[in-house]
Amino acid sequence: MKMNWGTGIVLVFVGFATIMISMVRICMKQDDLHLVEENYYAETIRYQSHIDKVGNTQERGQQVMQQLPGQAALQFALPAGASGEVHLFRPSDARLDQRLSVAGTPTEEAVVLPLEGLKAGYWKAKLTWQLGEQAFYEELSIHL
Incomplete structure (x- = not known):
């Protein structure tokens, strides 16, 4: 043919x-597709506030959040009177995200947050905290 x-x-x-x-x-x-943020457009409008928080953190020149070496834990050294929230962000699955409150101790001792319950893999810890009228923001990549 x-x-x-x-x-x-x-x-x-x-x-x-x-x-x-x-x-x-x-x-x-x-x-199973997940957006990074549910309200993406509303977040873009509030982005200038985020830029100001990052600028305040850079001016301060001292990080308050760090991952403890060899451990599945975060350490927070917030000043006395400071309070905030840490967002444990899983880029690959938004269903695993968690938000936890943190606060500075009167003696300014470091607070340790264990992370044993989190699924192994890549996480981002996003810390937003406030001291008086000034707001701060830090971000830390974590591999569990």
Whole structure:
């Protein structure tokens, strides 16, 4: 059987259309996609506040959050009277994210937060804290 050019071109277009429709159907069936932020557009409006917090932290010149070497724990050295929140952020699965409150101790001793219950892998710890009227922000990458 001999095919002419017209039949070959039609078969190529039909094959391409079939592959494209199949790919679209596969993509539409996925339900485990997670956005980095639920309210992305509202977050962009508040971004200047975030820039100010980062600037305050850089002016202060001292980090208050660190991962303890060889341990699954974070250490916070917040000044007395400071309080804040740490967001344990899992980029690969938003369902594992956690938010915890932290506060400075009157004696300014470091507070240790164990991380044993977290799933192994890559995490980001995002610390937002406030001392008086000034707000601060720190971020730390963690590998458990």
